[in-house]
Amino acid sequence: METRSGAASRVVLLLLAPLPLFGGAPDAWIPARWTGGPLEVEYRAKAGNLPPDRDLRETIAGWYDPATLDLLQGSPVNCLLVTWSAGAGDAVESRQWNLVRAYTAAAHRRGIAVLGMVYRGAEPDRFVPPALEIRLDGLVLEGGFTDAVRSAMPGGQASLPVIAISRDPAISRAALAPLAAVEGEWPGSRSLAEMGIRAGPSSQPWICSNIWLVRSFRFTDAWRPVWVGYPPAPAARPNYSRSVADAAVAGGRWIVTLDDGLRIRLRRHDATALAAWTRIGDFLRFAEEHAEWRSFVPYGKLGVITDTAAPDDLASEYLKLLTRRQVPYRLVERSRLGETPFREFRALLAAGLAHLTETERRLLLGFAENGGLVVAGSALGAVPPGQPLLERTLGKGRTILYRDPDPETVARDMPEVLSLEEAGVIAFNVPSVITYASREPGGSRILVQLLNYSDTPARNITIRVSGHYHTARLFTPDSPAAVLAVGPGEGQSEVAIPSLGLWGGVLLEGKTP
Amino acid sequence: MKSTNGKLTRRGWLALCGAGIQAGTMHSLDARQVSQDSPAAAPSAPVAIAKVRSYEEDLAATFRTMFDQIGGLQRRVQGKTVALKVNLTGGNRFDGYTPGETHWVHPRIVAAVVTVLGGLGARRVRVLESAGGRRPGYRLEDKLLEGGWDLEAIRNAAPLVEFEDTNTIGSGKQYSTLKVKTKPYVFPAFCLNHSYEDCDFLISLGKAKNHEEMGVTMAIKNMFGVTPTALYGGRERIFHYGQTQAPSGAPAELDPQSNRYEGWRLPRILVDIIGARPVDLAINDAILSTCGGEGPWVLGAKPIRPGFLVAGWNVVNTDAVTMATMGYNPRAGRQEAPYRLYKGPGNHPPEQLTPAGENFQYADNMMLLAEAAGIGSADLSRIDVRGVPIHKAMFDFEAFWKNQMPKEQG
Numbered sequence: 001m002e003t004r005s006g007a008a009s010r011v012v013l014l015l016l017a018p019l020p021l022f023g024g025a026p027d028a029w030i031p032a033r034w035t036g037g038p039l040e041v042e043y044r045a046k047a048g049n050l051p052p053d054r055d056l057r058e059t060i061a062g063w064y065d066p067a068t069l070d071l072l073q074g075s076p077v078n079c080l081l082v083t084w085s086a087g088a089g090d091a092v093e094s095r096q097w098n099l100v101r102a103y104t105a106a107a108h109r110r111g112i113a114v115l116g117m118v119y120r121g122a123e124p125d126r127f128v129p130p131a132l133e134i135r136l137d138g139l140v141l142e143g144g145f146t147d148a149v150r151s152a153m154p155g156g157q158a159s160l161p162v163i164a165i166s167r168d169p170a171i172s173r174a175a176l177a178p179l180a181a182v183e184g185e186w187p188g189s190r191s192l193a194e195m196g197i198r199a200g201p202s203s204q205p206w207i208c209s210n211i212w213l214v215r216s217f218r219f220t221d222a223w224r225p226v227w228v229g230y231p232p233a234p235a236a237r238p239n240y241s242r243s244v245a246d247a248a249v250a251g252g253r254w255i256v257t258l259d260d261g262l263r264i265r266l267r268r269h270d271a272t273a274l275a276a277w278t279r280i281g282d283f284l285r286f287a288e289e290h291a292e293w294r295s296f297v298p299y300g301k302l303g304v305i306t307d308t309a310a311p312d313d314l315a316s317e318y319l320k321l322l323t324r325r326q327v328p329y330r331l332v333e334r335s336r337l338g339e340t341p342f343r344e345f346r347a348l349l350a351a352g353l354a355h356l357t358e359t360e361r362r363l364l365l366g367f368a369e370n371g372g373l374v375v376a377g378s379a380l381g382a383v384p385p386g387q388p389l390l391e392r393t394l395g396k397g398r399t400i401l402y403r404d405p406d407p408e409t410v411a412r413d414m415p416e417v418l419s420l421e422e423a424g425v426i427a428f429n430v431p432s433v434i435t436y437a438s439r440e441p442g443g444s445r446i447l448v449q450l451l452n453y454s455d456t457p458a459r460n461i462t463i464r465v466s467g468h469y470h471t472a473r474l475f476t477p478d479s480p481a482a483v484l485a486v487g488p489g490e491g492q493s494e495v496a497i498p499s500l501g502l503w504g505g506v507l508l509e510g511k512t513p
Numbered sequence: 514m515k516s517t518n519g520k521l522t523r524r525g526w527l528a529l530c531g532a533g534i535q536a537g538t539m540h541s542l543d544a545r546q547v548s549q550d551s552p553a554a555a556p557s558a559p560v561a562i563a564k565v566r567s568y569e570e571d572l573a574a575t576f577r578t579m580f581d582q583i584g585g586l587q588r589r590v591q592g593k594t595v596a597l598k599v600n601l602t603g604g605n606r607f608d609g610y611t612p613g614e615t616h617w618v619h620p621r622i623v624a625a626v627v628t629v630l631g632g633l634g635a636r637r638v639r640v641l642e643s644a645g646g647r648r649p650g651y652r653l654e655d656k657l658l659e660g661g662w663d664l665e666a667i668r669n670a671a672p673l674v675e676f677e678d679t680n681t682i683g684s685g686k687q688y689s690t691l692k693v694k695t696k697p698y699v700f701p702a703f704c705l706n707h708s709y710e711d712c713d714f715l716i717s718l719g720k721a722k723n724h725e726e727m728g729v730t731m732a733i734k735n736m737f738g739v740t741p742t743a744l745y746g747g748r749e750r751i752f753h754y755g756q757t758q759a760p761s762g763a764p765a766e767l768d769p770q771s772n773r774y775e776g777w778r779l780p781r782i783l784v785d786i787i788g789a790r791p792v793d794l795a796i797n798d799a800i801l802s803t804c805g806g807e808g809p810w811v812l813g814a815k816p817i818r819p820g821f822l823v824a825g826w827n828v829v830n831t832d833a834v835t836m837a838t839m840g841y842n843p844r845a846g847r848q849e850a851p852y853r854l855y856k857g858p859g860n861h862p863p864e865q866l867t868p869a870g871e872n873f874q875y876a877d878n879m880m881l882l883a884e885a886a887g888i889g890s891a892d893l894s895r896i897d898v899r900g901v902p903i904h905k906a907m908f909d910f911e912a913f914w915k916n917q918m919p920k921e922q923g
Contacts, residue, residue: 191608191809201603201810419649428658431606456609460661487665496663 022137023078023113026161026179027225030284032256034080035117036063039096043086043119051260059264064103069110071266071277076284077256080107081140084116085127093126101134113137115163124152131160138163140181165229165255169316173217173308177224180217181255184210184228186238187246189432189453204431207453211434212323214252215298216316219308219331221441223294229255240276241283241477242453245503248287249436249449251294256280283503286477293505296438296447300328301346301424301466302414305353307334314407318352321411327418328425328437337363346422347373349414351405355379369395373422375414377405391417420466420492428462433500435463444511450497450504461497463506469493470510477503548885549844555890559583560825560834561900565800568614572625573632576796579824580629582899589714589793591634596712599623599642600719600735600798604659607809607816612660614801615816616808618720620662622798622822624670626718631671638671641708643680643738653678679706681743688744690764695788695886698781699771702764702789705739709790717792717828721799721835723814723910724807726753726775727876728851729841731832732795733883736786737779752782754862774868776847776854780879784886787828791888795831797823799839804914812857819908821901829889830896833880840909843891847875850911 044050104114120143138161165181166172172180189205228247247254265273356379368374383403425437432454472484472495487494561579580586600618613619644656653676685707692702719735750756753775799819806814825831833843854874880891
């Protein structure tokens with residue numbers, strides 16, 4: 001069981017004797033889940049998810065044939081997560097380690113980092129020493145037992161990163177470790193009718209996205225890698241490129257995870273499978289070619305006050321739903337509210353805070369009196385009986401107080417109550433798209449990334465940005481950069497995107513002061 | 514001769530045009546009756562039909578031809594301010610379609626009409642609709658952009674093109690109070706955005722499609738959107754269900770004790786609206802559309818490709834011809850398709866699911882009510898149809914919805 005007190009140990013870099021860093025430093029690792037070998041077969045058999053197909057089982061068992069490393073030629077993937085320990089019997093774990101030893105040596109010769117995947121039930125005292133001995137580049141834990149792993153490390157020896165893939169993002173968020181890893185979900189969209197839900201006239205498809213999750217780690221201007229992992233695709237034809245983009249939009253990395261069917265077809269050099277693998281590489285490369293975008297900080301004139309010390313469910317729900325409603329926001333850590341330069345914001349959302357201290361109330365009301373918009377629950381002020389919310393002017397600004405705020409209602413209302421100046425960016429005609437706006441730190445360039453979660457291209461999108469920009473360029477993985485016309489307007493700029501296949505970034509430059 | 518279930522077959526259409534429709538089942542109604550008999554007095558004017566397979570075709574050329582077929586538009590719009598009430602609704606969409614393709618009037622239709630108006634010398638074209646966004650600074654253009662419209666194409670289609678969100682007082686100083694010039698059914702007058710008064714010529718640009726509560730929606734039903742919710746509040750409460758009365762300053766309904774069932778009430782209010790602000794030209798877009806409901810949020814609704822346009826001076830004549838081209842009998846009664854309804858129980862008040870005096874949910878035929886008010890004839894035998902004959906353009910909505918459409922027609 002993970003504890004909040006152990007949060008700081010989610011990623012442990014035991015600084016010991018220096019080792020060569022294959023695949024570069026951990027922040028340059030582009031990971032792929034590369035599980036296999038006899039231990040993987042046994043682990044899956046125990047878990048009841050071993051494929052019945054004999055060929056598939058043999059492909060999994062024989063995955064550490066060095067020939068599988070040939071798949072990585074020309075691919076940006078430079079870090080493999082191999083099956084390392086699952087608390088199985090000595091014989092099978094030893095066989096696994098011997099296989100991984102040879103495979104790791106071969107990978108290292110190609111400059112590829114190898115991390116050992118450790119499943120729940122594994123015993124740190126057993127799996128840590130051989131990991132150090134064969135010079136794995138790190139360990140990745142499925143499940144939280146970081147403290148036990150750290151205890152098993154002999155002091156004063158090698159440095160070995162330990163990365164725990166956390167189910168609870170709050171734990172990884174709070175741990176200001178150099179690399180965070182978190183469980184996400186398969187990205188995609190479904191119409192409400194498909195889900196058996198009667199939609200309303202303005203309903204939009206339900207989008208599963210991890211963009212909110214990755215950006216939820218961005219409390220400061222500094223970037224750190226965030227890995228997003230989830231099990232192999234449940235869909236018949238998973239869109240792996242979308243998974244790459246879904247993590248990369250906000251600066252994260254998807255732990256590339258291929259389904260078994262694709263892996264066996266790759267081993268057979270099936271042309272379609274090889275094309276899918278190449279396309280994954282193309283999208284990973286696009287993300288790395290635009291690594292500068294990671295240095296851009298989230299852009300938005302709305303600050304979402306988030307309590308990292310509180311249970312995470314509510315905060316995550318707000319962040320997820322605001323992202324789905326295309327509301328650009330930046331995170332404000334509750335504990336640092338007093339230090340936050342409010343001049344950077346036009347609106348503050350504190351609806352997720354059930355109680356406010358007197359200091360917090362004073363800060364929020366002062367922000368509204370000075371011309372800002374504050375959206376909060378009744379902790380900031382009473383809502384008359386029988387009314388779900390109260391909107392009123394306060395000084396030069398206004399407040400919107402919900403009697404009983406719920407994330408769905410508040411997120412639905414936010415695009416309706418924020419003016420362009422208060423939102424910063426508004427995207428039109430994007431029902432299947434999630435947008436993410438970011439800004440060059442210390443500069444004026446704005447980047448609006450768009451990711452389409454439908455298999456049908458998104459057409460006739462308009463992006464409206466507060467402020468005058470002279471130029472706009474659209475970058476996509478599929479085409480050279482295209483110059484977009486910037487429409488003039490009073491205090492705003494508009495660009496139209498005729499068609500978006502999957503992923504694009506609109507870079508707006510040359511802001512008129 | 515009347516077809517079964519209110520549907521109009523090609524043979525039925527021929528018989529109907531030749532002999533007129535004899536009265537079908539009569540339903541006793543309070544106030545004036547919805548008569549399926551054809552009164553001789555209701556006005557009639559030419560209506561043109563065009564077959565158009567795609568919005569990529571030269572729509573401006575098609576409209577020029579249609580307008581010429583009905584007698585020419587130039588003398589009516591030259592040097593005039595023309596208001597174009599476009600038909601929008603919720604922004605929800607079918608997979609792979611934009612709202613404009615299936616349940617809003619298509620932006621290329623709007624651009625083509627504006628192009629023709631500009632070419633004929635219209636001084637100003639105002640695109641109007643009640644968009645109704647709450648966002649500060651929200652404009653009609655924002656709603657259109659949400660639907661993926663190319664606004665520049667429309668702005669550049671005529672010398673002066675303006676957009677106004679008529680859900681509010683807009684750029685006017687006050688609401689215009691327009692009296693119902695025919696004998697009113699429910700409301701004697703309406704308060705509307707000034708643009709509906711400050712224009713010389715009003716075009717209702719509707720989408721021909723089914724409707725969950727009204728059975729069918731076209732150019733008459735499009736006019737429902739002229740009522741400003743900034744003044745009246747939610748349209749459902751005041752107009753559909755009559756749960757609240759008009760706000761202070763707006764004309765009150767004639768009889769607050771009248772039938773509250775929306776299938777009775779709303780068709781009559783629609784006739785009152787077109788009696789208050791008559792439509793000068795009606796156009797129905799059915800190149801792509803929706804059957805089984807007015808949009809994707811109605812369970813069972815689906816996209817449909819009827820491939821036709823209809824235009825005419827008289828909104829009742831135009832809707833009657835459109836309805837026949839959709840495969841329906843324009844004189845159908847409340848127990849016939851498309852007026853016998855199956856409304857979703859989850860999104861209607863319980864009393865709206867069980868109309869008094871009827872065994873089935875229904876909507877009254879708004880064209881027959883308009884005909885009775887003397888606005889226009891819904892009798893095909895009295896309407897001069899030009900361009901493509903109805904039977905050659907007909908696309909049977911009901912059959913397609915029920916998956917009964919022969920493949921060669923679907």
